[in-house]
Amino acid sequence: xxxxxxxxxxxxxxxxxxxxxxxxxxxxxxxxxxxxxxxxxxxxxxxxxxxxxxxxxxxxxxxxxxxxxxxxxxxxxxxxxxxxxxxxxxxxxxxxxxxxxxxxxxxxxxxxxxxxxxxxxxxxxxxxxxxxxxxxxxxxxxxxxxxxxxxxxxxxxxxxxxxxxxxxxxxxxxxxxxxxxxxxxxxxxxxxxxxxxxxxxxxxxxxxxxxxxxxxxxxxxxxxxxxxxxxxxxxxxxxxxxxxxxxxxxxxxxxxxxxxxxxxxxxxxxxxxxxxxxxxxxxxx
Amino acid sequence: xxxxxxxxxxxxxxxxxxxxxxxxxxxxxxxxxxxxxxxxxxxxxxxxxxxxxxxxxxxxxxxxxxxxxxxxxxxxxxxxxxxxxxxxxxxxxxxxxxxxxxxxxxxxxxxxxxxxxxxxxxxxxxxxxxxxxxxxxxxxxxxxxxxxxxxxxxxxxxxxxxxxxxxxxxxxxxxxxxxxxxxxxxxxxxxxxxxxxxxxxxxxxxxxxxxxxxxxxxxxxxxxxxxxxxxxxxxxxxxxxxxxxxxxxxxxxxxxxxxxxxxxxxxxxxxxxxxxxxxxxxxxxxxxxxxxxxxxxxxxxxxxxxxxxxxxxxxxxxxxxxxxxxxxxxxxxxxxxxxxxxxxxxxxxxxxxxxxxxxxxxxxxxxxxxxxxxx
Numbered sequence: 302x303x304x305x306x307x308x309x310x311x312x313x314x315x316x317x318x319x320x321x322x323x324x325x326x327x328x329x330x331x332x333x334x335x336x337x338x339x340x341x342x343x344x345x346x347x348x349x350x351x352x353x354x355x356x357x358x359x360x361x362x363x364x365x366x367x368x369x370x371x372x373x374x375x376x377x378x379x380x381x382x383x384x385x386x387x388x389x390x391x392x393x394x395x396x397x398x399x400x401x402x403x404x405x406x407x408x409x410x411x412x413x414x415x416x417x418x419x420x421x422x423x424x425x426x427x428x429x430x431x432x433x434x435x436x437x438x439x440x441x442x443x444x445x446x447x448x449x450x451x452x453x454x455x456x457x458x459x460x461x462x463x464x465x466x467x468x469x470x471x472x473x474x475x476x477x478x479x480x481x482x483x484x485x486x487x488x489x490x491x492x493x494x495x496x497x498x499x500x501x502x503x504x505x506x507x508x509x510x511x512x513x514x515x516x517x518x519x520x521x522x523x524x525x526x527x528x529x530x531x532x533x534x535x536x537x538x539x540x541x542x543x544x545x546x547x548x549x550x551x552x553x554x555x556x557x558x559x560x561x562x563x564x565x566x567x568x569x570x571x572x573x574x575x576x577x578x579x580x581x582x583x584x585x586x
Numbered sequence: 587x588x589x590x591x592x593x594x595x596x597x598x599x600x601x602x603x604x605x606x607x608x609x610x611x612x613x614x615x616x617x618x619x620x621x622x623x624x625x626x627x628x629x630x631x632x633x634x635x636x637x638x639x640x641x642x643x644x645x646x647x648x649x650x651x652x653x654x655x656x657x658x659x660x661x662x663x664x665x666x667x668x669x670x671x672x673x674x675x676x677x678x679x680x681x682x683x684x685x686x687x688x689x690x691x692x693x694x695x696x697x698x699x700x701x702x703x704x705x706x707x708x709x710x711x712x713x714x715x716x717x718x719x720x721x722x723x724x725x726x727x728x729x730x731x732x733x734x735x736x737x738x739x740x741x742x743x744x745x746x747x748x749x750x751x752x753x754x755x756x757x758x759x760x761x762x763x764x765x766x767x768x769x770x771x772x773x774x775x776x777x778x779x780x781x782x783x784x785x786x787x788x789x790x791x792x793x794x795x796x797x798x799x800x801x802x803x804x805x806x807x808x809x810x811x812x813x814x815x816x817x818x819x820x821x822x823x824x825x826x827x828x829x830x831x832x833x834x835x836x837x838x839x840x841x842x843x844x845x846x847x848x849x850x851x852x853x854x855x856x857x858x859x860x861x862x863x864x865x866x867x868x869x870x871x872x873x874x875x876x877x878x879x880x881x882x883x884x885x886x887x888x889x890x891x892x893x894x895x896x897x898x899x900x901x902x903x904x905x906x907x908x909x910x911x912x913x914x915x916x917x918x919x920x921x922x923x924x925x926x927x928x929x930x931x932x933x934x935x936x937x938x939x940x941x942x943x944x945x946x947x948x949x950x951x952x953x954x955x956x957x958x959x960x961x
Contacts, residue, residue, distance in 0.1 A: 356817060382819030390817075396810035399803075407807045411819025413800055417828070420799030421792060427799075434800070474819055 308367075309334045309478055309509050310355070310386075315364035317350050317533075324350040325533045327364070332478065337500065337510040339524035339541070341517065343553060347533040348513045349391055352482055355511075356388045357381040369477055382411050387476035389467040391483045391513075395455040401466055402451035405438035408473025441469040445499060461492040468499070472508070479503060480511040485519055497523055521545060529553065606783060610776040621891075622775040628887035629782035630844050635867040635883040636789045636876065637836025642865065643874035643938070644802060645829035646809025648718040650861050651705070651725025655698040655834040657732060657856035659841025662694035663687065664748040664851045665741075674740045687754045691842040698838020699831040706830035710823050713812070725861050732853040747852025754781065754846035762849075778847050785843065786880075789836055793876050796832070805829055806874075866920075870927060872934025881935055890916045 310332040317325040325347045332338045340348050353359040355366060357378035365374040368384055376384075387408075396404050413434060419427040442451055445465040449458060455466060464484055471479055481500075485493045493516065500523060504510055514520045520527060521541045529537040529544060531553040537544050544550055610622045638652045665671055666683040667690060709720050736744030753762030753774075761777040796802045804825050807815035816822045845851050863886060871882025890912075897912040931937070 358813065358817070377821075378813075378816040379819045379821045382817060388817055390814065394811050394814040394817075396807050396814065398810055399806055403803060403806070407803050407815070407820070408818050410800060410804050410807075415800045417796070417801055417832070420795050420801050423795060430800075470818065 307333050310366060310368050310511075312351075312355065312366040313364055315351065315354055315366065316362045317347075317354055317359060318362045323533055325354070325361075328530070328533070328535050329364075330528050330535060330538065332509060332511060333526075334477075334509055335504065335507060336525040337504050337512060337523055339520040339527040340511065340513045340530065341515075341520055341527060342530035345532075346530040346553075348530055349482060350533075351530065352388070352480060352511075352513060355381075356386055356480060379411070382474055382476075385475070385477035386480060387471035387474045387478070388480040389464070389471055389482055389484060391486065393463050393467055395463055395466060395470070397454070397456040399455060400452045401442060401447060401449065401455055401458060402435070402438050404455050404466055405441050405469050405473045406434050408441075408470040409434045409437060411474050438469075438473060441472055442466075444472070445469040446495070461488055461496075464488065464496070465499070468503075472503070476508060478509045478511060482513045483515060484512070485514060485516050493519060607780075610779045614773075614776070619773065619775060622773075622779065624888065624891045626775055626778050626782060626847065628884060629779065629786060630840055630847070631864065631867065631887040632880055632883035633782070633786055633789055633840040633843070634837060634864045635871070635879045636786070636793055637833045637840065638864050639833075639868050639874065639876070639879045640793065640796065640805075640836070641829050641833035642868050643879065644797065644809065645805040645826060647826060647829060648714060648721070649830075649833070650718045650722035650858070650865065651728070652721075652833070652837055652864055653856045653858075653861040654705075654725040654728035655701060655837030656841040656844065656860075657728055657851075657853075658698040658701050658834075659691075659694040659838030659843075660845040660851045660855070661732065661742060661748070661841075662697055662838070663690045663842040663845040664751050666690050667752040667846065668748055668750050670743060670748045670750075684752060687752070687842065687846050691839055694842040695835040695839040698841065699835040702830040702832075702834025702837075703827050705834075706827045710826055722858065722861070725856075726858060729853050729856050729858075732856070742853075745853060747850060747854075749850040751845050751849045751851070753849065754778075754843070756781065761846075782843065782847075785839070790876055790880075797874075797876075801825070801828070866924070870924070870934060872936040872938055875934070875936050875938030878934050878936030878938065885935075886920075889919070893919070 308331045312331070313329045314327045315325055315329070316323065316327055328347070328351060330338075340351065342348050350359065354361045357373075357376050357380065360375040365372055367373070368381070368386065371384060373381065373384075396407065399407070413430050415427045415430050419430075439451060445468050447458070447462055447465055447469065449462065455463065458466060468479070468481070468484065471481075484500075485496055488496060497519060500510055500512070512520065512524065524541055526539060527537075527541050527544045528535055529547070529550045531549075536549045536553060537547040539547075610625065613621045613625055634652070634656060637655075638649065641647050641649045641652070666685045667687060668684075669681060671679045671683055672681055705721065705724050709717055712720060732742045733745055735742040736746075742748065753760045755761065756777075759765060761781060762774050764774060765772045765777060796805075804815070804820045807818065807820055808822050808825060812822055844855075867882035867886045868879050869882070870886065871880065872878025893916050894912045897910070897915055898908055901908050901910065927935070
């Protein structure tokens with residue numbers, strides 16, 4: 302168990318049931334400040350469910366988590382965003398009919414104050430705040446590498462740019478933890494490579510990153526620590542090198558019969574999840 | 587293409603202002619005084635449409651009972667600015683209440699805003715069609731209440747409505763009388779026109795300020811994707827309530843103006859059809875765009891009157907008798923116009939985004955316009 306003040310997020314025994322289906326059972330994990338923490342697992346393993354619990358979209362059936370020193374059991378998403386958890390979505394959820402700039406500006410909402418009266422009076426404080434919001438938003442657009450004009454509608458950006466815009470929007474909330482749900486999904490090799498660089502830069506700027514990813518190669522090359530979920534249970538956790546060799550993990554991805562994995566595991570299509578990628582893939586870093 | 591640079595836009599503004607100030611006189615001279623009154627009513631509709639635009643256009647909450655807030659405002663002034671309450675509570679008020687319009691209107695706006703929040707609170711979890719159904723019910727409930735609150739205590743005078751409402755006074759000048767200022771005669775309808783114009787200017791000002799603010803952006807975020815908005819730290823519950831309340835306040839204020847202008851209110855002015863008309867003004871003009879909403883309001887408020895005054899004479903000239911009732915023709919044309927709009931301008935006559943793009947000199951590139959044109 303690492304030093305407590307160094308732990309940013311500590312989830313303990315989180316379970317989530319949907320009707321009779323148990324999507325998560327007793328998952329505990331801790332994320333340390335300043336690391337890139339990967340969450341992998343076959344399709345339907347419960348990664349996104351855990352993500353949604355940690356970002357307030359789902360209320361856990363049991364369990365709780367501590368984030369930055371505060372306990373949360375059934376918190377609303379906006380409360381957690383305020384606390385410093387920002388996220389992106391697996392299926393991009395941008396404000397499609399707003400401009401790229403506005404999307405990022407909305408991310409600043411939680412760190413700014415102007416209310417109705419500020420808007421109507423448009424006093425000095427409001428004007429300064431608006432200027433600061435716009436400047437920060439432009440800065441973030443550059444930071445994630447969106448070169449297109451800031452006034453372009455979000456829906457007119459390319460797929461890779463939309464993913465980056467979502468990251469910029471999340472960063473605009475000044476998060477302590479940036480949670481990314483499959484940011485590389487649908488990206489080509491070049492885009493994935495530059496995403497990797499971006500995530501490393503973000504980490505170097507002191508933001509902890511939680512990453513769900515199917516691209517095992519990306520996870521192995523990028524993450525400091527990795528947890529593997531299968532059928533709603535955590536089956537392994539540790540540095541990528543160890544996790545990759547863990548027989549339970551290999552079994553989960555390949556569907557072998559082992560005590561910790563159930564028999565129907567085979568054939569759940571995992572992009573990049575073949576034995577070859579799993580065992581040799583991360584070696585290029 | 588840059589339509590307005592700074593000097594041009596100032597010039598346009600003054601020209602438009604001059605045209606608007608002359609409008610009642612021009613209308614009077616060209617079409618007769620009755621038309622000035624029609625224009626006045628159109629102005630009230632524009633105010634309503636701008637208020638609804640906050641709820642529907644900005645926050646994306648489909649409200650089919652908006653006219654209820656108009657009713658709340660109208661009855662507020664009707665009750666406090668007429669002899670009616672003297673009949674209901676003869677011991678309390680010997681001659682009715684007769685409060686000044688300028689005291690009642692803010693109160694009416696606040697009360698309507700309260701009703702807006704009241705409607706918003708239980709419907710926060712609803713979206714789209716479901717929200718529309720509940721708000722529709724709310725609008726009808728309000729109207730039915732007004733229709734039936736004449737017993738056991740005669741509060742609203744039921745279907746007969748409340749009459750003899752005091753005219754609005756500006757600095758002790760009753761707007762119900764003809765005034766002579768600098769040798770120019772201003773009939774009552776002209777005076778009301780200027781009053782409504784001032785209010786519309788105020789509503790536009792407030793709408794614009796809100797649209798370009800942190801609050802307005804949060805509303806649009808909720809409209810675009812509520813889940814993403816809440817994940818970005820927006821308290822969707824509070825902001826939706828705020829949108830309902832703000833929209834309702836505009837409705838209430840317009841209602842008070844309506845009561846003072848017409849001098850009479852009755853429940854039939856607040857039917858579901860009116861809610862739908864106001865919503866159509868917002869949708870036809872272009873949701874979320876102030877200029878579009880105004881255009882929608884002008885078109886839909888004037889269309890029935892234009893038809894009424896042109897269809898009958900036209901038929902008499904062509905056929906020698908009236909074949910089609912202008913009222914039914916109005917619905918026919920209205921439906922046709924909406925279908926055409928769905929086909930050719932699904933985002934409204936003046937969609938908000940394109941226009942903003944045109945006006946925005948900052949970083950606008952040809953590339954961006956091409957995107958808009960092709961999508």
